[in-house]
Amino acid sequence: MKPMILVILLVVLAVIFNACVFVLDEADQAIIVQFGEPRGDIISEPGLKLKLPWQQVRRFDKRLLNWDGDVTQIPTLGREFILVDTTARWRIEDPLQFLRSVRDERGARTRLDDIIDSVVRDMVSSTELEEIIRSQDWSVDIGDLEDPALADRDDLDLQQKPKLGRELLEQEILQRARRLMPELGIALNDVRIKRVNYIDSVRRQVENRMIAERQSIAERFRAEGQGRAQEILGEMGRELQTIQSEAARQAEEIRGRADAEATRIYGQAFGADPEFYSFFRTLETYRTLGSNSTLMLRSDSDFFRYLERSQVE
Amino acid sequence: MNKPTSIRGGRSMEGDFAQLLGGSPRKAGLLIFAAIIALIVVWGLLTAFYTVQPEERAVVKRFGAVITITDPGLHFRLPFGIDQIQLVATERVLKQEFGFRTEGVRAGRTGYSAKAFEDESLMLTGDLNIIDLEWVVQYRINDPIKFLYAMREPTQTLRDISESVMRRVVGNRLGSDVLTVGRVEIQLLGRDEMQQIMDHYDAGIHIITVELQDVVPPPAVQPAFNEVNEARQERERMINEAQKRVNQEIPRAEGQALRTIAEAQGYATERVNRALGESSRFSAVLAEYQQAPEVTRSRLYLETLHEILPNIGQILVVQDDQLSPLPLLNLDRNRAPEVQP
Numbered sequence: 001m002k003p004m005i006l007v008i009l010l011v012v013l014a015v016i017f018n019a020c021v022f023v024l025d026e027a028d029q030a031i032i033v034q035f036g037e038p039r040g041d042i043i044s045e046p047g048l049k050l051k052l053p054w055q056q057v058r059r060f061d062k063r064l065l066n067w068d069g070d071v072t073q074i075p076t077l078g079r080e081f082i083l084v085d086t087t088a089r090w091r092i093e094d095p096l097q098f099l100r101s102v103r104d105e106r107g108a109r110t111r112l113d114d115i116i117d118s119v120v121r122d123m124v125s126s127t128e129l130e131e132i133i134r135s136q137d138w139s140v141d142i143g144d145l146e147d148p149a150l151a152d153r154d155d156l157d158l159q160q161k162p163k164l165g166r167e168l169l170e171q172e173i174l175q176r177a178r179r180l181m182p183e184l185g186i187a188l189n190d191v192r193i194k195r196v197n198y199i200d201s202v203r204r205q206v207e208n209r210m211i212a213e214r215q216s217i218a219e220r221f222r223a224e225g226q227g228r229a230q231e232i233l234g235e236m237g238r239e240l241q242t243i244q245s246e247a248a249r250q251a252e253e254i255r256g257r258a259d260a261e262a263t264r265i266y267g268q269a270f271g272a273d274p275e276f277y278s279f280f281r282t283l284e285t286y287r288t289l290g291s292n293s294t295l296m297l298r299s300d301s302d303f304f305r306y307l308e309r310s311q312v313e
Numbered sequence: 314m315n316k317p318t319s320i321r322g323g324r325s326m327e328g329d330f331a332q333l334l335g336g337s338p339r340k341a342g343l344l345i346f347a348a349i350i351a352l353i354v355v356w357g358l359l360t361a362f363y364t365v366q367p368e369e370r371a372v373v374k375r376f377g378a379v380i381t382i383t384d385p386g387l388h389f390r391l392p393f394g395i396d397q398i399q400l401v402a403t404e405r406v407l408k409q410e411f412g413f414r415t416e417g418v419r420a421g422r423t424g425y426s427a428k429a430f431e432d433e434s435l436m437l438t439g440d441l442n443i444i445d446l447e448w449v450v451q452y453r454i455n456d457p458i459k460f461l462y463a464m465r466e467p468t469q470t471l472r473d474i475s476e477s478v479m480r481r482v483v484g485n486r487l488g489s490d491v492l493t494v495g496r497v498e499i500q501l502l503g504r505d506e507m508q509q510i511m512d513h514y515d516a517g518i519h520i521i522t523v524e525l526q527d528v529v530p531p532p533a534v535q536p537a538f539n540e541v542n543e544a545r546q547e548r549e550r551m552i553n554e555a556q557k558r559v560n561q562e563i564p565r566a567e568g569q570a571l572r573t574i575a576e577a578q579g580y581a582t583e584r585v586n587r588a589l590g591e592s593s594r595f596s597a598v599l600a601e602y603q604q605a606p607e608v609t610r611s612r613l614y615l616e617t618l619h620e621i622l623p624n625i626g627q628i629l630v631v632q633d634d635q636l637s638p639l640p641l642l643n644l645d646r647n648r649a650p651e652v653q654p
Contacts, residue, residue: 002342003342003343003345003346004342023376023377024377024378025374025377026374026377026378026379026461026462027461027462027465028377045378046374046376046377046378046379047375047376047377047378048376048377061465062462063462063463063464063465064463064464064465064470064514065464065465065466066464066465066466066469066470066473068473087473087477089464089470089514129441130439130441133437133438133439133441133484133485134439134484134485135481135484135485137485138439138485140439140487147487147488147489150440150487150489153440156440156441158440166481166484166485167481189514190513192473192474192477193477193480194473194476194477194480195432195436195476195480196436196437196480196484197435197436197437198437198443203443204533206441206442206443207443207531207533207534210442210443210530210531210534210537211533211534211537213537214534214537214538214540214541215537215540217541217544218537218540218541218543218544219544220544221541221544221545221547221548222544222547222548224548225547225548225549225550225551225552226551228548228551228552228555229551229552229554229555230555232552232555232556232559233555233558233559235559236555236558236559236562236563239563239566240562240563240566243563243566243567243569243570244566244569244570246570247569247570247571247573247574248573250573250574250577251573251574251576251577252577254574254577254578254580254581255577255580255581255584257581258580258581258582258584258585259584261581261584261585261588262584262585262587262588263588265585265588265589265592266588266591266592268592269591269592269593269595269596269599270592270595272596272599273599273602273603276599276602277595279610279613280595280598280613283613283614283617286617286618286621287617287620287621289621289624289625290624290625290626291624291625291626292626293625293626293627294625294626294627294628294629295625295627295628295629296628296629296631297628297629297630297631298630298631302614304630
């Protein structure tokens with residue numbers, strides 16, 4: 001046996017092997033296509049598989065796939081323009097149908113774009129913004145609002161429970177979009193709203209509103225502070241007056257009582273002999289005459305009585 | 314040995330090659346064959362072993378079909394690509410950041426990207442206000458086969474779902490709630506919902522925590538929010554200062570009041586005591602006077618005059634029939650007494 005022939009034989013075997021045997025990955029499902037036409041059942045079990053050399057293998061992902069829509073600008077029912085970004089999960093359920101209708105994933109994505117975008121646009125434009133943002137179990141305790149600005153907002157109804165809310169809205173979108181999926185061989189698992197935002201001009205408006213709100217709250221705080229401070233100082237003034245006048249009153253009473261007592265004592269003592277008191281007291285006052293006083297006496301004053309003679313009647 | 318003849322006139326390839334090697338053509342062929350076999354064997358050996366690191370597990374596929382998961386260590390597999398290995402880090406805690414990015418550790422401190430990632434972080438609250446929310450999702454891959462084969466892009470899906478869930482949870486709350494007391498609830502609710510959805514996809518991911526980082530009003534509005542805090546503090550400050558003044562003035566006034574009263578009491582005591590003193594002195598003198606009235610009266614009178622007259626500046630005596638007075642005593646030592654006729 002010539003070695004060369006062995007090698008050539010090996011090569012030929014390899015080529016045949018390559019043409020008749022293929023590997024199906026865990027992640028894939030496949031259809032055998034013969035001269036452009038699908039043959040046989042869908043192969044979904046992974047492993048080593050056989051086919052005829054003139055047959056081709058079309059592989060499709062078996063896994064759950066991601067779809068991410070473009071950010072679209074949609075007006076809500078209340079004419080607020082918002083930017084909506086949705087995502088969805090889908091699967092190639094029927095590769096045969098899939099192959100026939102969209103051929104490959106790129107085709108599928110284009111169709112998904114159209115269908116889901118259109119459904120989302122319809123739903124969003126017929127729904128109020130609050131319904132899109134809030135969920136079914138939205139509840140607010142009006143009496144317990146921490147943010148004082150909320151009570152003043154008249155563009156909002158805080159109490160109103162959403163008819164659908166976010167989750168149910170997403171489910172409704174899913175139901176509607178699903179209707180068109182079977183003919184594509186696609187199973188739509190879910191559609192979710194990833195992002196919702198205002199468009200720039202509306203965002204600026206909202207931000208300005210938020211700023212104005214905060215400023216008015218700040219003003220309120222400052223005014224409260226001033227008011228309360230004035231109140232306290234006013235109270236203080238009143239109390240000060242009370243204290244002062246009370247004290248003055250008491251002091252006067254004490255003085256008055258003392259004066260009365262003194263007068264009584266004097267009266268009692270001096271009243272025993274008023275004439276003598278007058279004499280005695282007057283003598284006392286003479287003691288105040290001093291070096292800056294000038295005294296004018298008559299020559300027949302008592303003091304001079306004995307100046308000229310020694311005996312006087 | 315017969316030399317094989319070739320069509321090309323007497324020389325053959327094997328013959329030439331053999332002559333090069335210095336051996337027979339058959340031996341040469343065998344050598345080439347052996348070399349190829351050796352190469353194949355070596356290549357086979359190289360691809361027949363693989364290592365799994367401690368934080369990983371390996372998913373082994375044979376002819377494309379998953380057959381087993383292997384633990385850390387050195388393992389054997391069928392070579393030549395028959396067995397394929399996919400390494401999955403199942404023991405490591407992985408994280409996804411939203412609204413910000415960590416950019417490595419510099420000098421012991423974590424550095425953050427300067428970009429804002431506002432697309433991820435800005436969202437609407439239930440009262441239609443805008444809020445800026447950053448968060449981190451920490452998760453582990455707890456089923457490597459599911460992680461690889463249930464979804465094509467499990468990590469990207471996790472990110473999309475995380476954003477969707479956070480927006481739903483935040484959108485169902487008031488803005489003031491989210492900024493303050495709602496943080497813990499949002500984290501827990503967010504984690505549970507994300508896990509529920511990822512389980513629904515059977516993605517093989519276990520979400521450990523959802524942690525909120527910065528939760529603030531959007532940048533344009535932040536100064537106004539700060540102003541509210543400052544105003545609140547200003548209010549407290551004004552009230553405190555007024556109270557402080559009260560606490561100073563009232564005690565002072567009370568002290569003053571006590572002093573006023575004490576002064577009055579002092580006056581009272583002094584007044585009464587003086588009265589008592591004076592009147593008792595008078596009564597004593599009176600008693601003496603009543604014993605000997607004439608004498609006492611004269612005595613008192615003369616004593617008084619005796620005391621005061623020397624000190625009086627000028628005494629003028631007027632006689633009945635005289636018009637101008639006579640100075641009696643001269644107390645002004647600097648002046649010579651004037652005698653008037």
